[in-house]
Amino acid sequence: MLKATDLPDTIALFPLPGALLLPRAKLPLHIFEPRYLAMLEACMATRHRLIGMVMPRGAPAGGAARLHAIGCAGRLTAMSETDDGRYMITLTGVSRFRILDEVPGEHPYRQARVRWAGFGRDLGGPERDLALDRTAFFDRLSRYFTASALSAEWEGLRGAEDELLINALSMLCPFQPEEKQALLEAPSLETRRETLVTLMEFALRGQDDGEILQ
Numbered sequence: 001m002l003k004a005t006d007l008p009d010t011i012a013l014f015p016l017p018g019a020l021l022l023p024r025a026k027l028p029l030h031i032f033e034p035r036y037l038a039m040l041e042a043c044m045a046t047r048h049r050l051i052g053m054v055m056p057r058g059a060p061a062g063g064a065a066r067l068h069a070i071g072c073a074g075r076l077t078a079m080s081e082t083d084d085g086r087y088m089i090t091l092t093g094v095s096r097f098r099i100l101d102e103v104p105g106e107h108p109y110r111q112a113r114v115r116w117a118g119f120g121r122d123l124g125g126p127e128r129d130l131a132l133d134r135t136a137f138f139d140r141l142s143r144y145f146t147a148s149a150l151s152a153e154w155e156g157l158r159g160a161e162d163e164l165l166i167n168a169l170s171m172l173c174p175f176q177p178e179e180k181q182a183l184l185e186a187p188s189l190e191t192r193r194e195t196l197v198t199l200m201e202f203a204l205r206g207q208d209d210g211e212i213l214q
Helices: 034-044 134-147 154-159 162-172 177-185 189-213
Strands: 010-015 026-031 050-054 070-081 087-102 110-115
Touching (some): 010 034, 034 070, 162 177
Antiparallel strands (some): 050 070, 070 087
């Protein structure tokens, strides 16, 4: 496990719309663009092996996309190469960060100076959500999955610890990028769960409104 003193001042950035990574969660990625293959090679040469996942802020307008200020760094923990030179990798979330400024350079991928302060709890053990009412939560989750035509392995979800449950749903549910950014920026697991519930309620309300309009 990385400590605060292990975190670098500058990291490579991987801007990807809707791709949410959270501390201690795992994010599989398919790397094939030349600039990100170069990023991966550079990452493997570092001691920390960190890549900063960050979501673009809106569509690019004639240049590099503007980025949200807060992202999450993931440590490269698994990698396999395909026959045609592409890579399947897994990043394990380490800590959120705040972008201070981007670092110009000759490399084809983006880099930024970042600040880790304010996200100290990300480096600790799994969080608990002591206010979580699992009966009410799973009732709402079941209705949301049904309305969204999603399937789930319910036994595994019901047996999951608080953080794994809430973070996995935050990453996997088909929310809009700005909604996923709100989940990323939630200051605590309880706040993330409250945000997750609000987003599910909005989606259910939208489904009901659509049925009425039809």
